[in-house]
Amino acid sequence: MSAPSRPLAFLVDLDGTLVDTAGDFVAVLALTLADLGLPAVSRAWVLQAVGRGSEQLIRAALREVGGDAALYEPAWARYQAHYLRINGQASEIFPGTREGLDLLKSQGLPMACLTNKPARFARDLLAAKGLAGYFDRVFGGDDFERKKPDPLPLLKTCEALGVAPPSAWMIGDSSNDAQAAHAAGCPVVLLRHGYNHGEPIDAVPALAHLDRLDQIRRLLAP
Numbered sequence: 001m002s003a004p005s006r007p008l009a010f011l012v013d014l015d016g017t018l019v020d021t022a023g024d025f026v027a028v029l030a031l032t033l034a035d036l037g038l039p040a041v042s043r044a045w046v047l048q049a050v051g052r053g054s055e056q057l058i059r060a061a062l063r064e065v066g067g068d069a070a071l072y073e074p075a076w077a078r079y080q081a082h083y084l085r086i087n088g089q090a091s092e093i094f095p096g097t098r099e100g101l102d103l104l105k106s107q108g109l110p111m112a113c114l115t116n117k118p119a120r121f122a123r124d125l126l127a128a129k130g131l132a133g134y135f136d137r138v139f140g141g142d143d144f145e146r147k148k149p150d151p152l153p154l155l156k157t158c159e160a161l162g163v164a165p166p167s168a169w170m171i172g173d174s175s176n177d178a179q180a181a182h183a184a185g186c187p188v189v190l191l192r193h194g195y196n197h198g199e200p201i202d203a204v205p206a207l208a209h210l211d212r213l214d215q216i217r218r219l220l221a222p
Contacts, residue, residue, distance in 0.1 A: 005166075005167070007107070007109060007167060007168065007169045007187070008109055008110075008163045008164075008167035008168065009109050009110045009111065009112070009158070009161045009163040009167065009168040009169070010104050010107075010109060010110075010111045010112070010168070010169050010171060011111075011112050011114045011154060011157055011158075011168055011169070011170045011171065011186065012101075012104075012111065012112070012113050012114065012135075012171045012172075013113075013114060013115055013170075013171065013172035013173060013174075013177050013194075014113055014115035014117055014122055014125065014126070015050060015051070015115060015116075015117055015173075015194075015195070016050070016051070016172075016173035016174060016191070016193070016194030016195040016196075017094075017171060017172050017173045017177075017191050017194055017213075018093065018094065018097050018101075018113075018129075018131060018213070019088075019091050019092065019093050019094065019097070019125065019129060019131075020091055020092050020093075020094055020193070021050075021090075021091040021125070022043060022046055022047055022050070022091075022195070023090030023091055023092075024083070024086055024087060024088065024089065024090045024091045025046045025050055025057070026040075026041075026043050026046050026090070027082075027086050027089075027090050028079060028082045028083045028086055029041055029046065029057075029058075029061050029079070031078070031082045031086075032058070032061075032075055032078045032079045032082055033061065033065060033067070033075075035074075035078045036067065036071055036074065036075060036078070038062075038065045038066075038067045038071075039065050040065075041061050041064050041065060045064060047195050047198060048195070048197050048198035049061070049064075049197075050195050051116065051174050051176050051195055051196070051197060052116060052147065052148075052149075052176060053116040053117075053141045053147045054076075054079065054083075054116075054117065054118055054121075054141070055076065058072060058075050058076055058079055059072060061075075062075060080118075083121055084120075084121075084124075087121055087124050087125055087128065088124070088125050088128035088129060091125070091129075093129055093131070094191075094193055094212065094213070095212055096211075096212025096213050096214040096215070097131075097212075097213050097214075098131075099213070099214035100212065100213025100214040100215075100216055101131065101134045101213065103214060103216060103217055103220060104134070104216070104220075105134055107220065110136045110137075110161040110162070110163070111134060111135050111136055112135060112136060112137040112138065112139060112157050112160070112161055113126060113134075113135045113137075113138045113139070114139050114148075114153055114154065114157050114170075115139070115140055115141065116140070116141035116147045116148055116176070117140055117141060118140050118141055118142050119138065119139065119140025119141070119142055119143050120140070121140070122138055122140045123138050123140075126138065136161070137157070137160055137161065139153060139156070139157055139160075141153075143156075144156055148176045148177060148179070148180040149175070149176040149177075149178075149179035149180045149183070150180060150183070151180050151181075151183035151184035153180065154168070154170060154180050154181060154184035154186055155184050158184070158186070165184045165185040165186045166185050166186065166187070168186050168187075169186065169187050169188070169189060169207070170184075170186045170187070170188045170189070171188075171189045171190075171191070171213070171216070172188065172189075172190060172191070172194070173190060173191045173192075173193070173194020173195060173196060173201065174190075174194055174195060174196040174197065174201070174204075175196055175197065175199070175201075175204050177190065178190060178204045178205065178206055182205075187207045188206045188207060189206060189207050189208050189209075189210060189216060189219065190204060190206040190208070190209050190210070191209075191210055191211075191212070191213060192209055192210065192211050193211065193212070207219070
């Protein structure tokens, strides 16, 4: 797919796009479910379940292990407590992420991190991994009334950055990011090393599919 007009801003997802956080999710869910006397979920299950926000992840995990839906509130409380403590400890920045962010930053354009992760968790993780300085704004899944794949977070983020959606590139790793971008009118670039609910990301229409973020260089060349 040929590149549209030059971007005026970048909206960048977090989990599966910049940082491999699957280990954090596995560890936090195991502790949360153990607190409730329930078995852990597998890493393979986590990889196909993440992406639509922590609330949906917890509800899905309870269903997966046969837990009562009424356990959601205590599970959410325990999940938050464990995540605040573990956040970033079992995660790694993907190869090419820093170099890719350097390339984006060198464009001199506004950048926002836009994730379905709760905002506090997102900001703490970016700080822990030394990535916070790349972004002018950070928005989490609890900053808006709806989460990706709804276009609302993208539209609100474009508004906050002062750009029109067709000029803001969404960079993500899943169909959630792509659906939200298409609905908002934003071009989308997708990373192959993410989670995408266990499905191949190349089947999802996008401006480009990249193996690592620093490959975005070819899209930014004059």
